[in-house]
Amino acid sequence: QSALTQPASVSGSPGQSITISCTGTSDDVGGYSDVSWYQQHPGKAPKLIIYDVDNRPSGVSNRFSGSKSGNTASLTISGLRNEDEADYFCNSFRTSDTFVFGGGTKVTVL
Amino acid sequence: QVQLAESGGGVVQPGRSLRLSCTSSGITVSQYALHWVRQAPGKGLDWVAAISSDGSFKYYADSVRGRFTISRDNSRKILSLQMNSLRPDDAAKYFCARDESDYASSRWAYWGQGTLLTVSS
Numbered sequence: 034q035s036a037l038t039q040p041a042s043v044s045g046s047p048g049q050s051i052t053i054s055c056t057g058t059s060d061d062v063g064g065y066s067d068v069s070w071y072q073q074h075p076g077k078a079p080k081l082i083i084y085d086v087d088n089r090p091s092g093v094s095n096r097f098s099g100s101k102s103g104n105t106a107s108l109t110i111s112g113l114r115n116e117d118e119a120d121y122f123c124n125s126f127r128t129s130d131t132f133v134f135g136g137g138t139k140v141t142v143l
Numbered sequence: 144q145v146q147l148a149e150s151g152g153g154v155v156q157p158g159r160s161l162r163l164s165c166t167s168s169g170i171t172v173s174q175y176a177l178h179w180v181r182q183a184p185g186k187g188l189d190w191v192a193a194i195s196s197d198g199s200f201k202y203y204a205d206s207v208r209g210r211f212t213i214s215r216d217n218s219r220k221i222l223s224l225q226m227n228s229l230r231p232d233d234a235a236k237y238f239c240a241r242d243e244s245d246y247a248s249s250r251w252a253y254w255g256q257g258t259l260l261t262v263s264s
Contacts, residue, residue, distance in 0.1 A: 036187070069249040071188070078238060078254035079180075079188065090252055122188050124249045130202045132178075132249055137187040 037062065037123055037135035044141040045113045053138045055106040055123030061133055063104035067126035070099060070108045074119045083108060110140070118142045147172075147239050152258030155229055165222040165239030165255055173217040176242035178251060179224050181235035181260075189235070192224065196245035207233075226260075234262045 038056040045051040055062065055070075062068055068086045071079035081090055083099035086106060096111045106125070110117055123135040151163040165177070179191040192213040193202040201213055212225040222239050236259050240251035 067249045069251070071251075073188075078256055079240075079251075080254075081250065081252050084243075084248075084250040120187075124188075124190070126247075126249055130200075130247070131204060132190040132193070132202075132247070134188045134190060 035133075037125060037133055039121075039123060039135035039138045041136070042139045042141065044143055045110075046143045047113055047115065049113050050109060050111045051113060051140065053108045053110075053121055053123075053140070055108070055125075055135045057104050057106075057125055057127075057133070059104060061125040061127040062101065062106050062123075064128065065126045066101075068099070068101060068106045069124045070097075070106075071122045071124065072117075072119050073122065079122065113142055115142050147241060147253055147255035149237060149239050149255045149258035152237065152260045154261045154263060156264050157230060157262055159229055160225070160227045161229065161260065163224040163226065163237055163258060163260075165224075167220045167222075167241070172220055172222075172241055174245060176244055176247045177213075177215060177222045178240045178242060178247070179213060179222075180238045180240055180251075180254075181233075182238070182257070183232075183235040186235075191237070193242070193247040194222070195247065200246060202247055229260075229262050231262050234260055236260075 070083040073079045087099040178193045194213045210228045236257040238257045241253040243250040
């Protein structure tokens with residue numbers, strides 16, 4: 034099972050906006066709306082920040098937003114803050130009733 | 144407060160078996176699907192298996208299908224993962240996660256802190 038493709042790292046200065054891409058195929062990202070994003074700080078459990086492509090769970094900052102075009106989903110963090118420095122993983126349902134993560138993107142706040 | 148707590152990790156030799164458990168407190172899990180996700184040290188997240196709320200549907204990653212078995216006991220609020228024929232590449236921290244759907248989705252709002260499995264001779 035090939036993982037979804039994410040950039041290894043993305044960086045930005047405080048206050049800037051950054052976007053993380055997540056590229057799959059028509060068997061996963063492109064074929065379903067069941068795409069989510071997780072934030073993980075070192076030594077911590079992942080935290081759900083986006084589900085169903087562009088929905089935010091209660092309590093998650095509106096600085097986080099999601100979208101999808103074709104086989105690529107995207108996570109945008111607006112007004113970047115120091116506490117946003119973490120690893121981010123996309124996840125998608127995949128044909129044959131499985132789930133697949135992206136390789137992860139390390140976000141650095143400069 | 145919803146809490147999930149994994150247990151059962153440890154050091155095991157290649158080819159041996161181990162059973163992981165995940166218990167819940169603070170909220171019922173019987174209405175939701177549950178997942179196992181693993182993360183090797185310094186690596187990304189890797190979905191392992193899922194089970195529907197009533198246990199009737201089970202889903203596995205290709206890498207573990209035929210070796211791992213997911214099960215649940217809703218009366219005792221326990222999720223289990225029986226792992227057989229363990230390999231070195233199974234070594235990871237194993238997390239349990241609660242879905243927000245009764246059948247599996249990618250919306251996993253609650254996670255445990257994980258239990259560490261080491262596979263080594």
